[in-house]
Amino acid sequence: MCDSIKPLVTIVIPTRERADKLKFTLETVLDQENDNFQVVVSDNFSQDNTKEIVDAFADPRVTYVNTGVRLSMSDNWDFAFKHVQGAYVIYIGDDDGLMPGAINKLEEMIKTKPSPIYCWECHEYMWPFDGNPPKIGLIAPVRCSYEIDLNKITRFSLGWGGLRDHLLPRVYYSAVSSSILEAIREKTGRVFHSQAPDLFSGYALPAFSNKAVNVGEALTVIGYSGKTVSAVQRFFREYGNYQFHSTLFPKAPIAINHIQDSTLVAMDMFPEFYAKLKFNYEAMWANMVWSGRYQRTLYIPESKLSSVFHLLCNRKEIRIYHPFRVTSFLFYCLINALLRLRADLKRKIKGKKIDGYGYGYENDSPQNIYAFVKLVRQIESQGSI
Template identity: 25%
Template sequence: MTKLLSIIIATRNREYYCIEAIKSILALNSDCIEICVADNSESDEVEDFVKDLNSDIIRYIHNREKLTFIENFNFAVGLAQGTYLVNIGDDDSILPEIINVVQWANENNVDTITPKNTIAYYWPNADKNFPLGYMTIPFYEKKLRKADSKGALKKLLENGIVNYMFYDVPKIYHGIVKRDIMEKIKNITGSYFGGLSPDIFSVICIALITSNHYVMDSPLTIAGVCPSSGSADQLKGKHCGELSDMPHIQNRKEPYQWDKDIPEFYSVTTIWGDSGLNAIDSMKFSEFRKYFNVYPLIAQALLMNRNQILQLMLKKAEKLRTGKGIGKLSFWSGVIFNIIKQIINKIQRVYTEKMIKRTTFVNEVNDIHKAISIFEKSVQKNK
């Protein structure tokens, strides 16, 4: 019998967190779900755990050959047989409400649902300021509305493909997508994910072909940050440098072609930009490239990585400018305008948050099971 929801996890060498994530999902005791795990770990720890469980709702594959991030994600989605899919990290989990939402989506032939909020959970030692772990619960209302995915995609492109979570675009990473949509993407591009960033690549691809898209305020997942996660590394000033420094290109069987419209340095921001434009080309929607604005992308990269690679970023941005024949005044005015705009937007968000106190902070949350329990108690209290 086809399950209603496939929960997809791609993991490598984070066995403890992956096992805890699986346990937290199994604790829901739902017969509507399956868990699909593509394991690229060097150890057999997760495999042994899954074998001991002997659960018929877990689909598991262990590839011992070292894979790229993208390859492992493709293996994970390939395991799924559910009507709907949600992709989470190996240090994340899902909330019980997701079952009700997917049942509603199935009854109403909805293609995609994007939650505007997630619960953030920092595992112990992920943030040196809070060694015992903590979580944040955003204020939200139970609102659901239909959204224009292509219109939202245009706005995202006009803003440099940065901070996609602020836009009404569909997503499989901490969002809900009908498996039929992902199969269409594979038929067009040859794989479920491409580029260097599976989350932003899939955002663009899904937005281009989904037709019945909804946005909701309520969180459906917990976004975990463990000490070895990319988010934790970013807090420590990692994930930037020369293109040759990117771990994303290691173990690739063929050389990777960086997009001509993205400055040639390694950062989270430029990887998102490159993967987003890669998705547009892979989906054969090249007319959407005209909406892309590089100035917000360069602005955010400068703000985020100025303490690590400022001179490299300026040098590569200049190379992009001269290669495109854009005047120096025009180019750097565009960058500076967007730096100021992003700083003002950040100040406004922080001020609003501080004044309204819309987020609840909970300290000393030692594992993701406790995080789920705390959130569920807060839901009951708010009811």
């Protein structure tokens, strides 16, 4: 890539003291046939050998920046965006991966199906940690590309308390036009808000574009590791003075409130788009119960009925902050039970497909995300997906 020419896309990798994973993440990102991209590694004041790992690649496509002080997740993402040069931006984690040919595919889509936002279903990989072996979480299927109505998905998600919000493209694992992110910064003073910038962006983007294009194949890999799991708890130990949205029940677990806070903050910041839309709090609680998140964060028995009973006992306090109608809550609990049953069946089918490749969830799973990316590319070349 010539220095005088702006790259097509910038891959942003915010990182913090995860050099052992970052090395393999960078290997996946740099393993591209197309050089029309920039990589920004935004180091959140790491105290390990992160800089040495990045410098060892000696690749002119990579820009290393350091915050100089410890920042919140949103602040680090905002800091990183100041160094973006690409027309499109993709944020990935420092334990994630980029598929070979991803830049070529994105370039092709921009030429044939112009859109300010491109998204895709991701492959999933579980790193080995705490004595647990690595696992193949999901090998996403290849489909035809198609257009997505962001307004429709947003209305549905809010009406069902955040259900299926993962269908909304985010700057995480999506390619978003830099001009949209610049427009968000111009309107709100910065690009990312709340303490879950990826979730915030999912509800911010529909205020600037009513469509996106799903490219039909995975361009990135979500990596799950031990530090991924503890990231939320770590943040609130360090930045415990953060104030959640005023309509959220303050006695609810942090791991629950931080998700919905991002949604509500976005709704407040873009009233022109969200003025006629309402968030369904009863459905929100049902979603939390049936996902198991409510039980885990309160350390109560892993029983859905015990969680329902616990919430009903607190309904008077909850109503101080937002609506909580018992009949509506129970209705959405029933709907969630049916949806979870269907999801479990689909997950079993996907698991069998992965085993069909000769690689089970644990046996023979790759030891790092770069090896996993190579495995998936081999499977794709055989036409098995």
